[in-house]
Amino acid sequence: MCDQYISQKTVRDIYVALCSALAAGSGNVRAISEKFSELETNSSRVDFVYELLEKYGAFPKLNVINKNAKVATDLREKGNDFFKMTKDGFAIMKYTESLANAPLDSQEYALAFANRSAALFRLKLYKQCLKDIEKALSGDYPKHLHDKLTTRREKAVQMQTQQVKMMYHEDAPVLGSTNEFIECAANCVEIRSADDHGRHIVARRDIKIGDVIAVEEPFTTVLLxxxxxxxxxxxxxxxxxxxxxxxxxxxxxxxxxxxxxxxxxxxxxxxxxxxxxxxxxxxxxxxxxxxxxxxxxxxxxxxxxxxxxxxxxxxxxxxxxxxxxxxxxxxxxxxxxxxxxxxxxxxxxxxxxxxxxxxxxxxxxxxxxxxxxxxxFHEISEMAKNGSFYELDEIGVGAYSFLSLLNHSCCPNVVRHCYDRTIVLRALRPIVKGEQLFDNYGYHHAVMKKEQRREHLHKQYFFECRCEACVENWPLYIELPKRHFDIKVSEEEIESLRNGSTRLAKDIAMNLQNLAEGLEKLRPCKELADVQEILKQCYALCGNKRITF
Structure with missing residues (x-):
């Protein structure tokens, strides 16, 4: 057993340490590598490495973190400090963390619920406040403090009509037609297979900008x-x-x-x-x-x-x-x-x-x-305030099998947005019958040079992109030509969208779709890029949008 490998902190550390141990020990890393390369199944590969990790004592120890009243108390007191400064959002986070660490049904457990209820009350989240009060009173909450909590409960009941409204997203779009071969998609698309593209998605008919192509729920998700x-x-x-x-x-x-x-x-x-x-x-x-x-x-x-x-x-x-x-x-x-x-x-x-x-x-x-x-796997996101403006914030990742069939383009013709964990796929550009649908894997011609895009795509996805933007070597956004086309969206409207106006997003989306349609014949150009970005912001504001305090 080699104790130096036990102390390594991350999986990457353990991998590097194991490779060093193999080089120092047998001196014949090539033979080990060749033997590993000959293995045909995933389980045999895992078994092969398992034996090496066991040989060098490189398996990590279990980190046990038990619930702890002292830790819970300290976190709750930090929440109290935020509460005194009227930083209620931060206070709620600390009270929640205190709850996570408090032994179940302990006095600290009840106190964390009670303290959080005060912050919720001040934020006019009365329904949530009442639930926390009930949990505190049904637990080991100190008897001499009951009156204070029951008084808050009475006030919260009276104030419920003034509850802050929190709609996480607009109603999710529904498919306008049923696809007999793809449960989550409209009948405008089909799955095809080809040597150069693998399985991919193709339009069965012409698709307009804004058309809902698919509404897919994940097989599973993971929260960040x-x-x-x-x-x-x-x-x-x-x-x-x-x-x-x-x-x-x-x-x-x-x-x-x-x-x-x-x-x-x-x-x-x-x-x-x-x-x-x-x-x-x-x-x-x-x-x-x-x-x-x-x-x-x-x-x-x-x-x-x-x-x-x-x-x-x-x-x-x-x-x-x-x-x-x-x-x-x-x-x-x-x-x-x-x-x-x-x-x-x-x-x-x-x-x-x-x-x-x-x-x-x-x-x-x-x-x-x-x-x-x-x-x-695909990102799950929501619109959230970053300073003064709303922008997409990743909250998790999900396994979406149909969306995974979409190939990449540096100038995509579809765009994805989240409604809870459901992802809605819309057309971002006109798609003609027989044309392939292309998503963007995070490498767009407007913000990254061709050489960088190709390097990243090859490293992660093992292909060389031959999309329109790559073949024609489209420039970055800052170098795109102007066509002197009036996009008819005012600075005030753009500011309102950045401030999270869902109402405006719904009002101007149709006009933006028509503008984008008209600009297609002039691509690539700054005006089309601008309209597409504003349109994506409109779609995003109708999806997940988190209220912050």
């Missing part, structure tokens, strides 16, 4: 770590009166229903190891791969047939891995990650009650999805 104290871990909705997991100090839920569902399906398996996984600096895609691997047995009995259904695990399973295009070092590092996760799950959870066969399946699927994730 920095949203644990503001959003529900299960449904990803923002919530000001989150309730904690009974066991860990990290995870919060918006209601008992989400809490039970999460525990019954996946959280009971990850709860004890999640602090360690986060300490290891596992990213959102890795956590999503783990969650899928946990859920698979719970989603058997796929409705197999001629219709493409996003809820079927088989659609997620069949997404491209690019295994043959990956370097040996890339695949080896992913196998290290999989082996470490497997060991934590094996030793510290009850997932493998069915014995070795289930273990083999888990290893196979985990490494599979560690490869499919970077090329296929």
């Amino acid at each position: 770590k920095d949203k644990y104290l503001s959003h529900c871990y299960n449904c990803l909705r923002p919530c000001f009166n989150l309730i904690p997991c009974d066991n860990c100090v990290l995870i919060m839920f918006c209601k008992e229903g989400c809490k039970r569902l999460a525990w019954d399906t996946y959280h009971k398996y990850e709860c004890s190891i999640l602090p360690t996984l986060l300490d290891l600096d596992l990213n959102k895609l890795t956590l999503a791969a783990l969650k899928i691997s946990i859920l698979v047995d719970l989603t058997q009995g796929n409705d197999k047939g001629s219709t493409y259904k996003s809820r079927n695990y088989s659609e997620i399973h069949d997404l491209i891995t690019n295994t043959r295009l990956r370097s040996t070092s890339d695949l080896f590092e992913r196998a290290v990650t999989a082996a470490i996760i497997f060991e934590l799950v094996r030793k510290h959870t009850k997932l493998f009650v069915d014995g070795a066969k289930k273990q083999e399946t888990f290893k196979e699927l985990l490494l599979l999805h560690l490869q499919t994730g970077p090329s296929n």
Whole structure:
């Protein structure tokens, strides 16, 4: 055993240390690399690396963080400091963190609910305030403070009609037609396959700007770590009166229903190891791969047939891995990650009650999805205030099998926006019958030079982009030509959209769609780029939009 490897902090550290140990030990890294390259299955790759990690004592120790009354008290007092400064949003976050750390049904647990109710009351969130008061009074809340809390309850009941209105999003668009072959899509598209494009989406008829092409729900989602104290871990909705997991100090839920569902399906398996996984600096895609691997047995009995259904695990399973295009070092590092996760799950959870066969399946699927994730999983976002203006803020990641079939373009003809965890796909440009639909993978011609785009795309997605913008070498936005076309959107309107005016967004969207249609023949140009960005802002403001205090 080599103690120096035990002390490594992240998965990346462990991988680097293992490679150093192999080079220093056997001196024949090439032979090990060649042997690893010959392996044909994901489970055998994980087993191969597992033996090496075990040999060098490189598996990390479990980080156990128990609920602690002292920690909860300190956090609650920090919340009190914010409350005194009338920084109620910050106060709520600290009270919520105090709740997460407070031993269940302790006095600290009740005090955190009570203190949070005061901040909620001041923000005119009376319904949430009343729920917190009930939880405090039904717990071990000090008797001598009951009168203060019951008085607040009476006032909150009286003030409920003045509750702050919080609509997270407008009604999600519905499909205008049914596609007999793709459950989540309109009948304007179909799935095709070709050697140079793989599986991809093609228009069956002409599609206009703004047309809703698909409305897809995810197979599963993962919440980002920095949203644990503001959003529900299960449904990803923002919530000001989150309730904690009974066991860990990290995870919060918006209601008992989400809490039970999460525990019954996946959280009971990850709860004890999640602090360690986060300490290891596992990213959102890795956590999503783990969650899928946990859920698979719970989603058997796929409705197999001629219709493409996003809820079927088989659609997620069949997404491209690019295994043959990956370097040996890339695949080896992913196998290290999989082996470490497997060991934590094996030793510290009850997932493998069915014995070795289930273990083999888990290893196979985990490494599979560690490869499919970077090329296929999608961001879940919401509009949130950043200073004075609203802009998109990532809150999580989801596995959307149909959307994953969209290929990339640096000048895309579709755009995605979120309504809760559901993603709505709209046409951003006119799409003619027979034309392929193209999404953007985060590398747009207007903001990144061609050489940089191609470098990033090849590194993550293993292809060389040949879209219109790349072939014709379209310039950055700042260098785009002007066509002296009046886009008829005032500076005041643009300012209102930046300030989050959903009403204006709905009012001008149709006009913007018509403008974009007229500008297509002049592309590429600044005016079309401007109209498209304003239009995307309008669509975004109708989707998830979080109120902050």
